[in-house]
Amino acid sequence: MDYQFREIEQKWQKYWADNQSFKAQANSDKPKYYVLDMFPYPSGAGLHVGHPLGYIASDIFARYKRLKGFNVLHPMGYDSFGLPAEQYAIQTGQHPAVTTETNINTYRRQLDQIGFSFDWSREVRTSDPAYYKWTQWIFMQLFNSWYNLETDKAEPISTLIHKFNEAGSADVKAACDEDTKTFLPTDWATFTEEEKQEELLKYRLTYLKESTVNWCPALGTVLANDEVKDGFSERGGFPVEQKKMMQWSMRITAYAERLLQGLDTIDWPEPMKEMQRNWIGKSVGASVKFAIDNSQLAIDGTENSKLRTENYIEVFTTRVDTIFGVSYLVLAPEHEWVAELTTPAQKEEVEAYIAQTKKKSELDRMADAKTVSGAFTGTYVVNPVSGERVQLWIADYVLAGYGTGAVMGVPSGDQRDWLFATHFGLPIIQILDSQKDIDQQADPTKEGKYINSGFINGMEYKEAVAFLNQWLEEQGVGKAKINYRQRDAIFGRQRYWGEPIPVYFKDGLPYLLKEEELPLLLPEIDKYLPTETGEPPLGRAEGWKYEGKYEYELSTMPGWAGSSWYWYRYMDAQNNGAFASKDAVDYWKDVDLYIGGSEHATGHLLYSRFWNKFLKDLGFVQEEEPFKKLINQGMIQGRSNFVYRLNCIEDGKIVQTRFVSKGLYEQWDKAANLQEQQNLLNKWDIPFKYSSLEFLAENNQLVQAGSLHVDVNIVENDRLNVQKFRASRPEYSDAVFIFEDGTTSSPTGGGQEGAYICGVEVEKMSKSKFNVVNPDVLIAQYGADTLRMYEMFLGPLEQSKPWNTNGIEGVFKFLRKFWRLFHNEAWEFTVSDAEPTKAELKSLHKIIKKVQDDIERFSFNTSVSSFMIAVNELTDLKCNKRAILQDLVVVLAPYAPHICEELWSLLGNKDLSTAQYPIFNPNYLVEDEFAYPISINGKMKMNLNLSLTLEAKEAEEAVLANEQVQGFLNGAAPKKIIFVKGKIVNIVV
């Protein structure tokens, strides 16, 4: 029989499901291997065409590892809480659980027909109460923990309470809020329960914190940064304002250093690690306090108690050694003290500057890096090392969110400060004797000895930094400090479709539910909108109170909650007594290979590492890092096709329309004047005549040329299917085409159709650009095995590329050719038991090695080519020998599992998933001759067969003795001969 992919694929997909062929064993003598994909959000649009790319790669790897004798865990599930379902619910009133279920079913059907070897018995869904029970449980562990900087790990809150009881707060070294109290054990004993809870909250790893959010009053909801455009909501265009709100936060900053250090221990792409490093943003420096000289300021009248008691501005600097070169200080315009620190005389200027800053979007600020702007507050501050008074400015190059929102300006050492000082006429002080040309630009050198620098004069960089840090600390005006850019992560959404936070409030303080009360189920509500008073949707749930009287937390968890631990649930997905049993976690430990997109670099992948480290600190898991090896799959872009239309217009009415092929359109585009256009119209038999060929003449005639997106599904290899195009829309039913060769086709004309070539552009994949290709269509046409191999054939996995089905035919032909190896002319299955020849064995062992090497380095595209070469060779050798083909089936199986399983069974075997990968034997590849490329002065001229046993001297003689070589030398005497055994001979003349 010919290759019947539909039948074969359905047959084996059913067999695998019925036999649970890919179920991972709970415990096994085999070594474990855990292959994980980033699970999808089940959107209504179905499986995105980019998704299968990574899934196919991981599936090949998983199948390969099974053949190599590993106990493989390869699961799949759904990140099923999320905004789109909620948005749909708001519009239709349909419960998000219902639409989510429908979408999941679509995904499952699509995944199944690609033939993935997932262990579906371990499927997880983040929106399933049996799953989110454990997400809530982890939240409770975080609430019940604090970060002890002495042991450098998270500990139960009870150890902190113990410390408070024994020694008070003085010796506690913790990652905590800034406003913790200092107290003695005797004080702690007198605290009321509320006071204790309030204090403990400042230490917990998840805690309530006032944060600024994008509040949209019209929508009654909080928006993410990317939902806000220029101060208006992206959806609807309503005004958005900054609003302070109590929000749950996660103290991820406690783990900043470990998150950074851990990167050196994992096998991830370097760009990915770099992104996380930059995100964490460690800088080593010092914090320094500049006293406010308030002799001319009426600060005493300020409401701001912090400002009144502190009366200094703290800056963070990475170059504390340049402190004697400070000639001004700058605050971010958004800094909370700006109003109080502005003198009446400067008030107008400062307010105008702030107003101007607010108008600029963040993008504007970035693009405009060269313009210098700022405003003087009128206030002076005192440099703690020199006692000098310097001016306090505000400027938008200082960001409120980083460090303390205040910067010291050192114009001689920092180019940005130099520009600022030059622009506003502030002094530029040289501080190192090696600084050059500082009247031209800043010189950030650390070389040389300090000058104009008081007590560090004459010192060098290292000495000065150490000395200053110590001095500042002794004087109580500063200290060495490490700063991280990363901030604590907000952990709450004012939305419905997410995990409820297992917390209730008593007297304004949060308390956890009891563990046995989990899961806290999402209550039913009438509408998925905020309440009239602006409470989150959960505020609508009637009678939803803890023990009937206490208010529950009304926000839900953010999208990343459920995905920050899911790989553990797969280890033991059905467990009701724990997020996963200790046995399961001890056995599977961590993910050996994780494949997914790089867009998750600073979100999911960072949060997951954070939770993993936390779970390890509490002894629930084994490994410090969850994902040992990570591979990024490239983004799949859309590849749009265009048709070109000429509209001939007379008196504002279209009198003729032609769709012209790409080449003709380009000719038209080049036509310089009406005469040339008229020539083309005549050439293409378009009945339209300009009454005048003068460009500027009064003319009510016009030929309008333009391009239109055309659905890529009716285009093959950039050639338009004209019939399908006419059928696609009523207004195209009588479309007239002019083909690439200039011939015309009209719907009534009939006859032979020429080639209509479409234009091409790479764009984002989207419905509106008609460039979305559904995997279902390709599977129906070519089968899953072809789709799998074609997606790999497209190019390196990690590279982004446009989706393009132009070459899929070649892969399909390959599979048919492969099938043919096992069949005779009449398509009858025929294999021989004859002894294989040397050439056949060589072909086989070449591919065994090649594929093995390729898979280990994730180069799937190159193995597809190699398979084609192997099958071409064996076809040429007319090889139908079992001894060769049986091993070839196993090698190809991870890529094209259905056809291989069928052939495997036709060969009389059972269950390809339990087969063994063939052992590579290098002896079959040993050659005794090699066709050496002979080059002269590095230019390849000819090949010459030489025995591989020849050493340099003999080879040189043999080469020079050759007549053809002498012909190329043309009498010239070789100066030197380079001989690389098995590689090349190069004659230098």
Next chain:
RNA sequence: GCUGAAGUGGUGGAACUGGUAGACACGCAGGACUUAAAAUCCUGUGCCCUCAACAGGCGUGCGGGUUCGAUUCCCGCCUUCAGUACCA
């Protein structure tokens, strides 16, 4: 601006450690089969010069360098894509 990745025929791409650039596939052209088309099979296909063969020249974004030899290593520049934070 900064960071990262990439630039090779008409197209996707290959060349793994500095050693025959363009494997494999698509497309295109020609041929076989067919009444015809589709499918299939065969041959050719980087560019230039040449009627053609032989031979030759040029060729991996651009300009230099190292080397017997560079797509690969070094320096400078250009373009595209992604990320981003004027980060003190």
